[in-house]
Amino acid sequence: MVNMIALPGGFGTMEEYFEMLTWGQLGLHKKPIALLNTYNFYDPLLALADSMVGAGFLKQENRNLMLSANEIPVLIEMMQSYNLPTITNWLKNGEQ
Secondary structure (H helix, E strand, C coil): CCCEEECCCCHHHHHHHHHHHHHHHHCCCCCCEEEECHHHCCHHHHHHHHHHHHCCCCCHHHHCCEEEECCHHHHHHHHHCCCCCCCCCCCCCCCC
């Protein structure tokens, strides 16, 4: 199983990270996608995702795809015990 851990980085890192999150959300893969939150680098991103849930732009089940930890052993354990959350569609049957 190939997993993804994003280390602190710039636009390229974020592009790859969000592409893998989107693929997970769409069911194109069932692999864990994680952030190594070294020195709390990703705290603002995680807070943004929480804000998106609160505003109704992101479902909590999709937010749950975002694994994060400050320490590598903790993150590896989270990834090893990962189970893809059940993702529901935004649209009801028959809507386009």
